Amino acid sequence: MLKIGIVGLGFMGQMHYRCWKARDDAQIVAICDANKHIIEDSRKVVGNIEGAENAIDFTKSNIYHDFKKMLAEETLDAISLTLPTYLHAACTAEALESGVNVLCEKPMGLNLAECDSMIAAAKSSGKVLQIGHCVRFWPEYAKTKEIVSGGEYGRVLAATFQRLSEVPTWSCDNWIMNEQRSGGVVLDLHIHDTDFVQYMFGMPRAVCSFAGKDGKGRLAHVVTQYLYDNNSVITAEGGWAMTPAFGFEMSFNIVQEKATIVYDCTREPAFKVCPAKGEAFTPEVQQGDGYILEIEHFVRAIKGEKITPVTTLEASRDSVRIVEAEKQSIQTGKIVPIE
Numbered sequence: 001m002l003k004i005g006i007v008g009l010g011f012m013g014q015m016h017y018r019c020w021k022a023r024d025d026a027q028i029v030a031i032c033d034a035n036k037h038i039i040e041d042s043r044k045v046v047g048n049i050e051g052a053e054n055a056i057d058f059t060k061s062n063i064y065h066d067f068k069k070m071l072a073e074e075t076l077d078a079i080s081l082t083l084p085t086y087l088h089a090a091c092t093a094e095a096l097e098s099g100v101n102v103l104c105e106k107p108m109g110l111n112l113a114e115c116d117s118m119i120a121a122a123k124s125s126g127k128v129l130q131i132g133h134c135v136r137f138w139p140e141y142a143k144t145k146e147i148v149s150g151g152e153y154g155r156v157l158a159a160t161f162q163r164l165s166e167v168p169t170w171s172c173d174n175w176i177m178n179e180q181r182s183g184g185v186v187l188d189l190h191i192h193d194t195d196f197v198q199y200m201f202g203m204p205r206a207v208c209s210f211a212g213k214d215g216k217g218r219l220a221h222v223v224t225q226y227l228y229d230n231n232s233v234i235t236a237e238g239g240w241a242m243t244p245a246f247g248f249e250m251s252f253n254i255v256q257e258k259a260t261i262v263y264d265c266t267r268e269p270a271f272k273v274c275p276a277k278g279e280a281f282t283p284e285v286q287q288g289d290g291y292i293l294e295i296e297h298f299v300r301a302i303k304g305e306k307i308t309p310v311t312t313l314e315a316s317r318d319s320v321r322i323v324e325a326e327k328q329s330i331q332t333g334k335i336v337p338i339e
Contacts, residue, residue: 002299005030005076005100007067007091008083009038009056010172012105016080017056019295026299030074031056032064035172039063067091071098078128078302080295081105084171085188086181089114092129093121101128103298107191108316110183112324115317122313130298131316134290135192135250136199137297140263140271142310143285144254145200147261147273154257158233159200161193161252165240177218184219186211186330187323190238192250194326195319197226197234199311203318204228206337209329214241224326227335 004026006013013033020026035041042056064070071094078101081091089109095102102122108131109115122129135141148156168176168189175181182188197204204226214220221239228234242248251264259275274280286293300307322338329336 002026002077002302003029003075005032005070005074005079006061007032007070007079007081007095009033009035009042010082011170013080013082014042014056015291016082016103016105016295019292020080021057022292023295023299028061030064030070030076031058031061032067032070034065036065038065067094071095071100076100078103078298084175084181085110085183086175089117092118096121096125096127096129099125099127101298101302103130103132103295105132106134106195106316106319107131107183107187107323108313108320110187112317112321115313115320119313119317128298128301129313130294130301131311131313132291132294133192133195133311133316133319134294135196136290136310137293138290139285139288139293141196141252141290142293143271143283144252144261144263147283148200148254148256153259153273153275155230156201156232156234156254156256158255159197159235159252161196161236162249163189163193163236163238164242164246164249165189166242166244166246166248168240179218183323185238185240186219186222186327187320189240190222190224190236190326191319191323193236193238194224194322195316197236198315198319198322201226201228201232201234204234204322204338206335207322207325207329208335209326211330212239212241219330222326222330224329226322 004020006017020028039058081102081104088104092102092104206227207224209224211219212221220241223237226234249266254261261273263271269282272280272282325336325338
């Protein structure tokens with residue numbers, strides 16, 4: 001039985017709690033959050049996607065408000081580290097050095113230096129560090145990667161990805177809206193699609209990005225074209241300035257020579273392949289969601305099973321690297337090479 005700790009019990013922490021709670025081979029023995037009123041406040045958590053609504057059973061876990069104390073007193077196999085981004089690097093290193101495997105939420109870090117320090121800590125400790133890029137595991141996205149890689153419908157001519165949300169006002173102390181702590185909309189939200197673009201098509205040779213700002217001068221909406229040598233048109237749009245009535249949308253349209261693959265979480269059916277000949281159809285996908293499946297992947301890695309990595313630390317670092325180039329393109333109004 002794996003002994004698990006949840007570090008940071010906001011919206012994403014509760015999402016991880018749900019996934020670990022559903023496993024027969026894991027027990028959540030510790031929950032750590034700096035909030036002294038976390039038991040009461042956990043009932044108020046909201047986010048932009050379903051899955052974290054159920055109440056937390058605090059009677060089965062030891063509650064901590066000090067991360068060092070939890071690491072010292074508990075014998076943990078692994079933690080889900082779902083803290084604000086600016087705490088990822090230091091807390092990940094501390095846990096790894098304590099002999100604990102770490103599933104750290106995306107993005108990996110605020111910058112490449114933090115990512116490098118996390119990679120070094122993982123190599124030094126010999127423990128497993130996985131970054132929670134859940135979209136790589138999302139059943140419809142994973143199936144699309146499989147279809148495109150299989151080549152049945154020819155090469156990709158164009159692909160557009162969208163991730164649109166209302167203003168994320170649900171974070172503790174409103175840390176998400178502080179670009180110094182979260183990296184802002186590009187690093188916190190848009191990186192989901194940046195990472196999947198990298199996963200699908202490899203590293204782009206350059207990016208060209210534009211962004212709109214909110215009333216306080218913060219980046220609120222970004223559009224990026226990822227430039228490749230094969231002339232395919234790959235674009236991703238991300239924003240968290242949508243009105244509350246809009247809600248949340250994650251979607252894509254992938255145009256191949258012999259089919260178009262579409263996904264839109266707001267539609268029914270959400271996922272379908274539209275071949276050049278014949279009727280549109282919805283392929284079978286793996287059961288569960290991206291959070292459940294990324295944790296399954298993490299557990300198999302902890303247990304030493306031979307698995308094909310869906311994500312790597314280097315890939316997670318590279319996604320931060322691409323985002324940094326996107327931010328530079330926004331600031332300069334120029335195409336920025338990925339070096």
